Amino acid sequence: MSSVKYYRELLTQDQRIEAFRRAIHRAVRPGDRVLDIGAGLGTFAFFAADAGAGEVWAVDGDPIIHVARTVARLNRLAERIRFERGWIPDVELPGPAQVVVFEDFSPRLVDQRFFRLHTAVRSRYAAAGARFVPEGATVRAAPVGGPELLAAAGAWPDGETRYGIDWSATREYVMNSPVTNAVRSEALAADPVVVARVSFDRELVVEPPTPVQWISTRSGPVHGLAYWFDLEFGAGEVLSNRPGGVPASWGHLYLPIDPPLPVTSGDVLEGWAGPERLQLGLPGWLSWGLRAGGRERRGHEFCGAPASVTDLLGASPGSVPRLTSVGRRTAEILRLADGSTTLADIADRLVERNPGMTRAEALHLAFDALRGKIESGGAPQ
Numbered sequence: 001m002s003s004v005k006y007y008r009e010l011l012t013q014d015q016r017i018e019a020f021r022r023a024i025h026r027a028v029r030p031g032d033r034v035l036d037i038g039a040g041l042g043t044f045a046f047f048a049a050d051a052g053a054g055e056v057w058a059v060d061g062d063p064i065i066h067v068a069r070t071v072a073r074l075n076r077l078a079e080r081i082r083f084e085r086g087w088i089p090d091v092e093l094p095g096p097a098q099v100v101v102f103e104d105f106s107p108r109l110v111d112q113r114f115f116r117l118h119t120a121v122r123s124r125y126a127a128a129g130a131r132f133v134p135e136g137a138t139v140r141a142a143p144v145g146g147p148e149l150l151a152a153a154g155a156w157p158d159g160e161t162r163y164g165i166d167w168s169a170t171r172e173y174v175m176n177s178p179v180t181n182a183v184r185s186e187a188l189a190a191d192p193v194v195v196a197r198v199s200f201d202r203e204l205v206v207e208p209p210t211p212v213q214w215i216s217t218r219s220g221p222v223h224g225l226a227y228w229f230d231l232e233f234g235a236g237e238v239l240s241n242r243p244g245g246v247p248a249s250w251g252h253l254y255l256p257i258d259p260p261l262p263v264t265s266g267d268v269l270e271g272w273a274g275p276e277r278l279q280l281g282l283p284g285w286l287s288w289g290l291r292a293g294g295r296e297r298r299g300h301e302f303c304g305a306p307a308s309v310t311d312l313l314g315a316s317p318g319s320v321p322r323l324t325s326v327g328r329r330t331a332e333i334l335r336l337a338d339g340s341t342t343l344a345d346i347a348d349r350l351v352e353r354n355p356g357m358t359r360a361e362a363l364h365l366a367f368d369a370l371r372g373k374i375e376s377g378g379a380p381q
């Protein structure tokens with residue numbers, strides 16, 4: 001749950017908001033049904049109503065949507081807007097939308113959350129020929145250099161020993177972990193190249209990262225890649241997340257390499273960056289690499305994630321999930337929430353069935369297990 005302060009701060013991002021406003025006015029035709037996914041305080045829903053939409057569905061899983069409803073009433077905008085608390089794809093609409101607005105992107109753009117949301121929107125919420133705001137995005141990457149990047153990744157300049165202990169086994173993890181918003185524009189060591197393109201009105205196909213090339217524009221060590229996306233709104237309008245760009249709402253990524261790669265101005269660098277393609281075509285871990293002067297460096301998010309063999313086997317499709325005691329308790333609470341039993345009664349049953357459990361503890365457990373899974377959209381009301 002985010003604070004109202006956070007949503008008010010979003011309203012100060014004029015460049016982002018105005019780009020959406022212009023695009024919404026271009027996309028909406030009189031009488032359209034518009035779906036605003038992640039409506040927050042309702043800003044884009046208000047723009048859609050103003051643009052002539054017949055009906056606007058402003059949906060957000062966060063309780064901020066109740067504040068948006070109040071703002072709409074205050075501004076006499078509530079008539080054509082339905083405010084719905086819930087997470088797409090768990091919300092039902094009366095019919096498909098001619099315009100879909102969405103802007104809750106992660107710095108990598110295409111991740112599993114976005115992939116699932118996009119697939120559901122195309123199959124269930126968008127009318128044939130629906131218009132999307134934004135229309136799509138281009139993902140770009142460029143080599144970067146600067147000692148501040150190493151620090152941002154979490155590398156220590158003075159060796160890997162602290163308190164008499166050798167911590168070098170931990171360095172590989174941090175140097176394989178993307179860092180958000182760490183790159184200044186001065187760190188770019190070559191002009192960016194396109195590594196992927198996404199059109200939101202088409203099926204999202206995750207391809208394995210393809211090889212690309214850059215020409216180095218300066219001499220010195222290269223410490224990795226900057227990775228970002230430019231959102232496209234049609235009519236030539238673009239919002240870029242590039243290092244040093246505005247707005248920074250979605251952030252760019254720094255993808256470290258270790259050790260740095262020495263490069264001379266004019267050198268050709270080869271490399272790649274993007275999510276791996278998993279089973280069922282889902283996007284997986286980010287993978288990246290750079291080659292120059294016969295040397296190669298690679299990075300892979302998988303190598304940044306501490307996990308035991310048991311953890312990995314447990315996540316494989318062939319494994320048989322066995323519930324822990326916490327899992328069994330959650331399952332029990334979910335069974336008890338049958339649509340007619342009160343939270344207090346659920347807690348009483350838990351106390352009966354679990355000797356030693358206090359009522360306060362049982363209420364707390366029930367509340368926790370149900371959060372985000374009940375019809376009010378989140379915490380029990």
Ligand SMILES: C[S@@+](CC[C@H](N)C(=O)[O-])C[C@H]1O[C@@H](n2cnc3c(N)ncnc32)[C@H](O)[C@@H]1O
Nearest residue numbers: 010037038039040059060061062086087088104
């Ligand atoms: C960055 S905020 C943007 C709010 C608003 N559009 C604005 O510009 O001020 C993104 C919002 O999307 C919501 N959100 C993300 N995924 C969602 C989903 N699948 N269904 C409903 N809301 C979602 C979040 O709760 C959050 O409030």
